[in-house]
Amino acid sequence: MYFSTAFWASLPLLYSVHAQTPTSSFSEPDVPTGTPIPGDYSGILRPQVHFSPPQHFMNDPNGLFVDVEGTYHIYYQCPPLPFPPLALIKTSNHQIDNPTGVVAGNQHWGHATSQDLYHWTNQPIAIFPSAAGDAIFSGSAVLDPNNTSGFFPNATNGVVAIYTLNNATAQTQEIAYSADNGYTFTKYSGNPVLSANSSQFRDPKVIWYAPTTSWVMVVSYAQEFTIGVFTSPDLKTWTHASNFTHAGLLGLQYECPNLVPVPTLLNASAPDPLSPSNIDTSAEQAYILVISINPGAPLGGSASQYFPGSFNGTTFTPFDSAARLLDFGKDNYAGQFFYNRPTSGPAANLPISMAWASNWQYAQTVPTGLLENFRSAFSVPRVSALAKDVGRIGYDLITLPVDISGLYTNNSQPLLSNPNLQNGTIVLPYGQSVPSLALNFSLTVSNISTNGSFTAGTVNMTFLSSSNPSQYLRMGYFLGGDSPFFVDRGGVLGYNTNPFFTDKFSSNYPIIPASSDPSATSGSFKLEGIIDRSVLEIFLDGGKRNAIVSFFTAEGDEASDTTSMGMGVGQGGLDVLVVKAGGLNEGVGVSVDVWGLNSVWGSDSANVKGNVTTQMVRRDWS
Numbered sequence: 001m002y003f004s005t006a007f008w009a010s011l012p013l014l015y016s017v018h019a020q021t022p023t024s025s026f027s028e029p030d031v032p033t034g035t036p037i038p039g040d041y042s043g044i045l046r047p048q049v050h051f052s053p054p055q056h057f058m059n060d061p062n063g064l065f066v067d068v069e070g071t072y073h074i075y076y077q078c079p080p081l082p083f084p085p086l087a088l089i090k091t092s093n094h095q096i097d098n099p100t101g102v103v104a105g106n107q108h109w110g111h112a113t114s115q116d117l118y119h120w121t122n123q124p125i126a127i128f129p130s131a132a133g134d135a136i137f138s139g140s141a142v143l144d145p146n147n148t149s150g151f152f153p154n155a156t157n158g159v160v161a162i163y164t165l166n167n168a169t170a171q172t173q174e175i176a177y178s179a180d181n182g183y184t185f186t187k188y189s190g191n192p193v194l195s196a197n198s199s200q201f202r203d204p205k206v207i208w209y210a211p212t213t214s215w216v217m218v219v220s221y222a223q224e225f226t227i228g229v230f231t232s233p234d235l236k237t238w239t240h241a242s243n244f245t246h247a248g249l250l251g252l253q254y255e256c257p258n259l260v261p262v263p264t265l266l267n268a269s270a271p272d273p274l275s276p277s278n279i280d281t282s283a284e285q286a287y288i289l290v291i292s293i294n295p296g297a298p299l300g301g302s303a304s305q306y307f308p309g310s311f312n313g314t315t316f317t318p319f320d321s322a323a324r325l326l327d328f329g330k331d332n333y334a335g336q337f338f339y340n341r342p343t344s345g346p347a348a349n350l351p352i353s354m355a356w357a358s359n360w361q362y363a364q365t366v367p368t369g370l371l372e373n374f375r376s377a378f379s380v381p382r383v384s385a386l387a388k389d390v391g392r393i394g395y396d397l398i399t400l401p402v403d404i405s406g407l408y409t410n411n412s413q414p415l416l417s418n419p420n421l422q423n424g425t426i427v428l429p430y431g432q433s434v435p436s437l438a439l440n441f442s443l444t445v446s447n448i449s450t451n452g453s454f455t456a457g458t459v460n461m462t463f464l465s466s467s468n469p470s471q472y473l474r475m476g477y478f479l480g481g482d483s484p485f486f487v488d489r490g491g492v493l494g495y496n497t498n499p500f501f502t503d504k505f506s507s508n509y510p511i512i513p514a515s516s517d518p519s520a521t522s523g524s525f526k527l528e529g530i531i532d533r534s535v536l537e538i539f540l541d542g543g544k545r546n547a548i549v550s551f552f553t554a555e556g557d558e559a560s561d562t563t564s565m566g567m568g569v570g571q572g573g574l575d576v577l578v579v580k581a582g583g584l585n586e587g588v589g590v591s592v593d594v595w596g597l598n599s600v601w602g603s604d605s606a607n608v609k610g611n612v613t614t615q616m617v618r619r620d621w622s
Contacts, residue, residue, distance in 0.1 A: 030081060031080045031081060031108070031125065031128070032080065032124070032125070033124065033125065033128075034124050035124055036054065036121075036122040036123055036124050037053075037054045037055050037056075037080065037110075037122065037125075038054055038055075038122075039053070039054025039055055039122065039374070040372070040373070041599075041601040043368075043371065043372035044533065044553065044554055044572070044573045045367065045368045045371060045372055045494075045533055045534045045552055045553070045554055045573075046368070046372055046374070046533060046534075047377045047438075047532045047533050047534060047535050048436040048437070048438045048532055048533060048597070048598075048599040048600065048601065049118060049380065049404070049407060049436070049438050049530065049532050049597050049599070049600055050357065050377040050378060050379070050380055050532050050535050051074065051112060051120050051354075051377060051378045052374055052376065052377040052378070053076065053078055053110060053374055053376070054122050054374070055373050055374055056078060056079055056080070056081070056082060056102055056373070056374060056375075057078060057079055057102050057103050057104050057364070057369070057374075057375045057376065058076050058077065058078050058110065058356075058374070058375065058376045058377075058378075059076070059077040059078075059104055059334065059356055059358070059363065059376060060076065060077045060138045060203075060256060060333075060334040060336075060356055061074055061075070061076055061334065061335065061336045061354050061355065061356060061378055062074075062075040062076055062077060062109055062138050062139055062140065062141075062163065062336065063075035063109065063126075063139060063140055063141035063161050063163075063182075064140075064141070064336050064337065064338040064339065064352075064353075064354065065141045065142065065143065065159065065182070065338055065339040065340055066338055066339070066340040066341065066342055067143070067157065067159070067181040067182060067340075068143065068145070068156065068157045068181070069157075069181065070115070070342065071113050071114070071115060071181070072113065072114045072115070072116075072117055072338070073111065073112075073113055073141070073181075073182050074111070074112050074113075074114075074120075074354065074378070075109040075110060075111050075126055075127070075141070075161075076109070076110045076111075076112075076378075077104070077107050077108075077109070077110075077137070077138060078107065078108055078109075078110040078125075079103075079104065079105050079106040079107060079108065080106075080108050080110070080125050081106070082102060102364075102368075102369030102370075102373060102374065102375045103364040103369075103375070104363075104364060105135075106129075106135060107129075107135040107136050107137055107166070108125050108126075108127060108128055108129065108135075108136055109125065109126045109127035109136055109161070109163070110125055110126070111123040111124065111125065111126040111182075111183070116406065117347070117352070117381040117402050118380075118381070118402075118404065118406070118407060118600050119600045120600065123183060124183075126161075126182070126183070126184070126185060127161060127163065127176055127185050129165075130165065130187065133167055133168060134165060134166065134167050135165075135166045135167070136163055136164075136165065136166075137163060137164035137165070137166045137171065137202055137203070138163065138164060138202065138203045138255075138256060138334065139161060139162045139163030139164055139173075139203065139204050139205075140161070140162055140163075140204060140205045140206050140336065140339065141159055141160065141161045141162070141182065141339060142159070142160055142162070142206050142207070142208065142215070142235075142339050143157075143158065143159060143339065143340055144158040144159070144160050144177075144235070145157075145158070148215070148233060148234050148235065149175075149177065149234050149235045149236065150234065151177040151179075151188075152177070152179060155179060157179070157180075157181055158177060158178070158179060159177070159178040159181060159182040160175055160176070160177050160178075160235050161175065161176045161177075161178070161182075161185055162174075162175050162193075162204045162206050162217065162235070163175075163176070163204070164201075164202040164203060164204065165191070165192065166202070169199060170195070170197070170198065170199055170201075171198060171199055171200065171201045171202045172191075172192035172194065172195040172196075172201070173192055173193055173194035173195070173201075173204050173217075173219065173238075174187065174188065174191040174192050174193060175187075175188045175191065175193050175235055175236070176188060188236070190236060193235070193236050193237070193238060194217075194219070194230065194238045196221065196228075198221065200221065200222040200223045200224075200253070201219065201220070201221055201222070202219070202220055202222060202255070203219060203220050203222075203255055203256045203257060204217050204218070204219040205217065205218050205219075205256075205257055205258050205259065205336070206235070206339075207259060207260075207261075207339065209231075209311075209313050211313055212231070212313040213233075214231045214232060214233055214313065215231065215232040215233070215234075215235055216229065216230070216231055216241075216259065216313070217229070217230040217231075217232070217238060218244075218257040218258070218259045218289070219257065220253075220254045220255055220256070220257055220291075221254070222253040222254055222255055223252070223253045224245070225245060225246050225250050225253070225254055226243050226244070226245040226246075226254070227243065227244040227245070227254060227257045227289065227291060228240060228242075228243055229241045229242045229243065229244065229259075229314060229315065229316065231313070231314065241313075241314035241315065242314055242315040242316070244289060244316050247291075247307065247318070247321075247323070248291065248305050248307065248322075248323030249293055249296075249297070249298070249303075249305055249323050249325075250293065250296065251293030251294060251295060251296025251297055251302075251303075252293075252294070252295050252296045253293065253294065254291050254292070254293060255291075255292045255293070255294055255334065256290075256291075256292040256304075256333075256334040256335075256336070257289065257290060257291050257292075258288075258289070258290040258335070258336060258337050258353075259287060259288075259289050259311065259316065260287060260288050260289075260290065260337045260351050261285055261286070261287050261311075261351070262286055262287065262288050262308075262351055262384060262385055262386045262397070263279045263280070263283075263286075263349070263350065263351075263385045263386070264279070264280045264283035264286050264385065264386050264387075264388055265278055265279065265280060265385050265386065265387045265388075265398060266278050266279070266280045268387030268389075268390050268396065268398055268542070268544065269542065270542075271542075273385070273387075273398050273400075273542045273543065274350060274383055274384075274385055274398065274400055274543075276348070276349070279349075279385065283388075284310070285310075286308060286309070286310065286319075286386050286388075287308075287309055287310060287311040287316065288306045288307065288308050288309070288386065288397060289306065289307045289309065289316050289318070290304055290305070290306045290326070290335065290337075291304070291305055291306070291307075292304045292305075292333055292334050292335075293305065294333065294360050295360065295361070297330075297359075298325070299330045299502050299505070300330070300359075300361055300500055300502060301330065301359040301360050301361030301362075301500065302333040302334075302359050302360045302361070303325060303326075303327065303330075303332070303333065304325070304326045304327065304332060304333055304334070304335055304355070305323050305324060305325050305326065306324055306326055306397060307319075307323075307324070308320075308324075308386055308395040308397070319394075319395055320394065320395070322393075322394075322395075324395075324396070324397070326355075326397070326399075326546070327546055327547050327548060328505055328506070328507040328545060328546070328547045329487065329505050329547030329548050329549045330359050330502050330505065330549070331357045331358050331359055331535075331548040331549060331550045332355045332356075332357065332379065332546075332547075332548045333355060333356045333358065333359060333360070334355065334356045335353050335354065335355030335356070335379070336353060336354065336355075337351050337352065337353045338351070338352045338353070346383075346402055346403035347381070347383050347402050347403075350383040350384065350385060351383065351384050351385075352381055352382065352383055352402065353379075353381070353382050353384065353399075354378045354379050354380075354381055354382070355378065355379040355382075355548070356376060356378060356379075357376065357377045357378060357379050357535055357537075357548045357550060358375075358376045358377075358550060359500075361500035361501075362495075362498050362500050362501050363375060363376055365498065366495055366550070366552060367494055367495050367552050367554060367555050368534065368552070371554055377534075377535055377550075379537060379548055380401045380402065380404065380530060380537060381401065381402040382399050382400065382401055382402065383399070383400060383401075383402055384397055384398060384399045384400075384543075385397075385398050386398070387544075390544065391510070396544055398542065398543040398544060399539070399543045399546055400528070400539055400542070400543040401528075401530065401537070401539065404440055404530065404597065405440075405595075407438075407440075407597045407598050407600065408440070408595045408596065408597065408598070409433070409434055409595070409596035409597065409598055410433070410595075410596055412595075414593045414594055414595050415428060415430060415433060415434070415439075415594050415595060415596050416428050416577075416592065416593065416594040417592075417593045417594075418579075418591065418592050418593075419591045420589065420590075420591065421579065421581055421590040421591065421592055422581065422584065422588075422589070422590055423457075423581050423582050423583070423584050424580075424581060424590075425578065425579070425580040425581075426577075426578070426579045426580075426592065427576065427577070427578050428576065428577040428578075428579075428594060429466065429575065429576050430575055430576070430577060430594075430596060431466060431572065431573075431575030431576070433596060434596035434597070435599070436532075436533075436596070436597055436598060436599040437531075437532075437533050437573050437574065437575055438530070438531065438532040438533065438596070438597035438599070439530070439531050439577070439594055439595065439596060439597060440528075440529070440530050440594070440595045440597055441461070441527075441528070441529050441530075441531070441577075441592070441593070441594045441595070442526070442527070442528045442529075442592070442593045442594075443459065443461065443526070443527045443528075443579065443590070443591070443592045443593075444524060444525070444526045444527075444589075444590070444591045444592075445459055445477065445479070445524060445525045445526075445581075445584075445588065445589070445590050446522075446524040446588070446589040446590075446591070447522045447524070447587050447588050447589050448479060448511045448522055448523050448524060448525065448588060449522055449585065450511055450522055450523045451522075454480070454585075455479045455480045455511075455585055455588075456479060456480050456583050456584070456585060457478075457479045457480075457581065457582060457583035457584035457585065457588065458476055458477065458478050458479070458581070458582055458583060459476060459477045459479075459579075459580075459581045459584075459590055460474060460475070460476035460477075460578075460579070460580050460581075461474065461475050461476070461527075461577065461578070461579050462474040462475075462577070462578045462579075462580070463531060463574040463576065463577055463578075464574060464575075464576040464577075464578065465553060465572055465573060465574050465575060465576070466572060466575050466576050467572030467575075468493070468553075468572070470491075470493070471491060471492055471493050471553060471574070472491035472492070473488070473489055473491060473492050473531075473536065473549075473551055473574060474487075474488050474491065475487045475488070475527075475529075475538065477525060477527065479511075479584065479585075479588070482508040482509075482510055483508060483509055483510050483511055483525070484506050484507070484508050485506060485507050485508070485509065485527075485540060485545070486504065486505065486506040487504070487505045487506070487536070487538065487547060487549050488503060488504050489503050489504075489536075489549055489550075489551045490503030490504060492551040492552060492553055492574075493553070493555070494551075494552035494553045494554045494555040495551075495552040495555060505547060505549065507540065507545045507547070509525070509540060509541055509544065509545055511523040511524070511525060525540075525541055526540070526541055526542060527539075527540060528540075530597070531574070532597075533573055533574075534550060534551055534552055534553070535548065535549075535550055535551075536548070536549040536550075536551065537549075553572075553573050553574060577594065579592050
């Protein structure tokens with residue numbers, strides 16, 4: 001999370017200040033406290049199976065954890081009111097391109113909870129700034145069942161949040177504690193717990209390291225391209241242990257580090273690679289260090305990379321010198337792994353993560369702000385494990401969505417199931433049968449020659465709009481050579497003139513034999529994905545390659561404050577799927593399955609208010 005100090009200094013003070021003690025809850029007079037902000041989730045651009053904020057802007061996921069009762073908690077970066085308000089924009093010398101105010105700034109920690117990682121309940125804002133001009137930047141949360149902090153006598157459900165306090169002159173690390181499973185927090189009177197005399201020192205992620213019975217923090221010295229490793233016995237006093245510096249892609253700064261223990265797979269090409277039976281329980285514990293960079297990613301703007309390695313309680317050592325990207329698209333940033341792992345269910349004992357499905361190059365100007373009063377969504381929840389021998393590249397993080405079959409429409413029966421498409425075409429209109437316009441799809445190409453003989457052909461999936469046939473979102477796979485796969489969002493017309501909104505992405509994944517048997521001469525390719533109104537997620541070949549791609553079928557003209565809804569630009573969304581294969585060698589098989597997905601926001605998606613009250617307080621800025 002980054003704003004220049006010049007930005008903060010340039011903004012005039014338009015908020016009144018309430019005094020705060022270390023145990024009080026500060027808020028500006030118009031920020032709702034003790035009540036969730038309501039949201040309208042019915043818009044044509046509003047994702048129906050991805051989490052998005054009820055209103056306004058959202059960026060980094062923060063403080064992800066599973067509480068002692070098995071409830072999943074996500075916090076997120078958000079301004080609880082439009083920021084900057086229009087009056088502030090009019091009086092500020094700082095140039096802000098977006099007049100809607102649905103942009104980052106005045107950061108708080110929003111909050112939502114779930115029992116299954118898909119159905120979310122919006123909760124009241126969890127952590128507020130301490131004074132006008134301050135902001136609560138990114139961080140993490142941990143459980144403290146042994147009361148190492150001393151905050152939780154006679155309790156085992158204590159939660160401690162560790163976050164960056166940002167103001168115009170410094171970034172420091174603070175903690176706040178919760179005795180009610182993370183719904184309300186009290187700030188520690190001894191804050192800050194860590195300072196580096198820097199305005200670019202942020203995004204602490206904390207884990208428990210059992211072998212040394214200590215807490216471990218990774219935190220970014222952003223513009224020094226360094227991740228600091230610190231240890232603590234009590235979350236209050238921190239000792240520097242080591243640095244991980246100038247590794248991989250640098251961009252212009254490091255942000256949002258994660259240090260995560262991950263299981264190792266026996267066979268990355270297994271039909272169900274993340275099943276418990278495919279985990280190598282004899283392997284030495286591996287870790288990944290995830291570092292986000294912004295700006296300066298290979299495709300522009302922001303991106304995330306990871307390093308597989310080992311960790312001994314003080315020092316992370318990568319297994320090799322390669323930089324590996326988490327995503328070959330452009331909309332995966334600042335992802336965070338949940339603290340604590342469930343011991344049952346589809347994600348049992350696996351690291352679970354969610355990421356911000358956007359990019360800083362355009363996140364604050366996409367049309368959802370003007371049209372539907374929100375900006376940004378998170379990825380679907382994902383589970384991961386490390387593969388150690390994946391073809392030529394060696395280590396690879398295998399990532400797949402948490403089982404989404406509980407959302408299937410049509411009594412869990414597929415809308416389309418064709419085991420033998422071959423060189424053929426299928427057209428599936430789904431707008432009437434799937435009101436959410438959200439689909440889960442799977443396509444497999446089998447019996448692809450790997451013995452050096454010539455292979456050819458393409459397999460494509462194209463999503464169209466029945467109300468505007470000129471719009472399309474397409475992806476496809478070319479057999480032969482290095483087997484490229486592409487995604488093209490350039491045909492989606494609602495937001496395709498921004499020069500930074502890169503419209504085409506690709507990845508290569510050479511086909512390898514389906515068996516380790518030396519006589520095996522064929523392999524297969526699998527595409528799995530979720531499309532959800534304005535977010536596409538794809539997972540290639542069992543999660544070896546992944547991409548998040550945002551797209552917008554409706555347009556909001558930021559300059560004139562007008563929209564094209566109802567005027568022919570994609571007002572109906574994408575609601576037709578075309579699957580086509582052609583030029584394939586004899587014997588190559590193609591199968592496709594498509595399921596509809598129910599909205600997680602229920603039948604009254606236009607009136608989602610959380611689980612406390614319908615009250616909302618806001619100011620009409622003028």
